[in-house]
Amino acid sequence: MLRLEALRAFVEVADHGNIKDASDRLFRTPSALSMTLKQIEERLGCPLFETDRKSSLTDMGRFLYDQSVILLRDYDRAMERIEAQSKARSGRLRIASVPSVATMLLPGFLQDFIATRPDLDIDLVDTDSTDVRHLLETGQVDLGIAGLPPDLPGLASDPIFRDPFRLVCRSDSRLATQARMPDWADLEGEALILNEAARGLASPGFQRLALGARFSVRNVASLLAMVQAGMGVTLLPALATVNLPASLTARALADPACMRRVSIHWRIGRIPSPVAQLFLRQFAADARLQAGRLGLEPIA
Template identity: 40%
Template structure:
């Protein structure tokens, strides 16, 4: 017969209370049931654990086994607590992969509330362009993706919000001085910095501008550094240009129907941990006010 956790619990209770009656009351069992389980434990070990039938004194072997039983019962209790915390989404890890503008403008208040409500959950947030977010999801490095993403087999995709594209240039650039609503024609002959989102813009008049670009930069911070250095202008969603990014202008584009769409993408629900499912629910429930 294998040693069961109930045997250890019974033995510890008898040792703590010094009697079968006291142990039975503590465990909510009858004294005869406690006596039977203790006898099974001693038979398995092949030696007595108490010096007398009164159970008030442990044998030397009983003293050693009591220390091991106490350690094992504490470990078992911690394991049960951890399992239950994971099932209630009170513990665990959530891996998020999202575009920089979403990480900077959308996620902070969501994460602040989530962490306050579930301090036992660890969040790993990675910001990257949409192609990298897609790879993170497919290769299993992310539980939740937030980016401009296509439909993918095996993944659930939900539209979170959309925002407009505009030309971004340094303050003082000729486009900023003379135009409120620029057109693709205004970018003819202007040095243009391409970025990962440009592939989402399908306007026919934009394609020659993209084809003529000599510089592709994917990271938003690097794009802004290039703009500040006078390397050209670019096209970004409005949300990508945060208020704290000083020295730049966002110029709305006239006669453009394309909008940047940001999707919440997750694997099938059965593949998500309770903590990741709860995080996805928090993102869905958040009020996201994307600028028009």
């Protein structure tokens, strides 16, 4: 079997028409290059050059040259792709994220992240925390960004920031205009619209109100439309309330336990790809900075 480096040496000699220039190009001695050519000819059982001057190829030499050029080109391209993937310059990255992070923190970061990686493809799924967990556990995404508990079986996590929940109500409602922060007693008699972000809140006051909720909406746009229509109030993380329409108001709650912890999650027992590892490190650092600027609590 002929080695790739032997074929590369042969192609260089054929391209230059002499051994000396080819040896300079390959940083090898002329004697070593001559030995390589001799070994190829002995392996094939026929000469590759018409004369010792190496200026013209035999028919067999021409055939070997054409095949070697194709083989070396494909090999070099494959090695470039392999190196690009190992250095996190290419590949495919699949991410699932809660909507607030997907709209507020990811766009600017991803723009910079892909700017120097033209061969990187990114699939982003914008969904709630329950679905983020499912997509991670079934291997449909590489990384998940969500407000999931830190000790879920089979998942590892890197915490990014804490995000307090806000009461979202119409701007013309009594809850929007009262001077003090709303507490659970203030919500008695109000129609509470549940959503996946708030469903896991352990506060007894919230759980009592949640028992009487008639609506549960997973899509944030639909959820806000229902609140705008006067169908009730809801709770959303502060990050999800940054760009509310003027007709809606987000109020801080008197209960300090209304808090979510947003983390990046990945599957235990499956080593993330190089680009996933790089994204994890860089986004976690960038998101902590962005969260701090938005008044949230970064987790170091």
